[in-house]
Amino acid sequence: MTRKIVFRPHAETDLISLYRYIAAASDLERAGSYLARIEEACMALADFPERGTMRDDIAPGLRTIGFERRVTIAFRVLDHSVEIVTIAYAGRQFEDH
Secondary structure (H helix, E strand, O other): OOOEEEEOHHHHHHHHHHHHHHHHHOOHHHHHHHHHHHHHHHHHHHOOOOOOEEOOOOOOOEEEEEEOOOEEEEEEEOOOEEEEEEEEEOOOOOOOO
């Protein structure tokens, strides 16, 4: 069953902040390309949502996957959707979100 991908507002803010950080440190093209790959990884959860590491120690039903060794994507698998909770870059703590 393919699920709909839903980004919580905090996850959207994470993506915008990450884009701005990379664009300032490098350039707009690199920032856009990196975010497109992150979004692609999130969208792939629609077909294979049960992967990743269960993190019930943080919140019931929370899962995480790593992306290119620099990003942690935290998400929940719901009945008909996958909720992207937060996107943590370079070891940023996400447990409070």
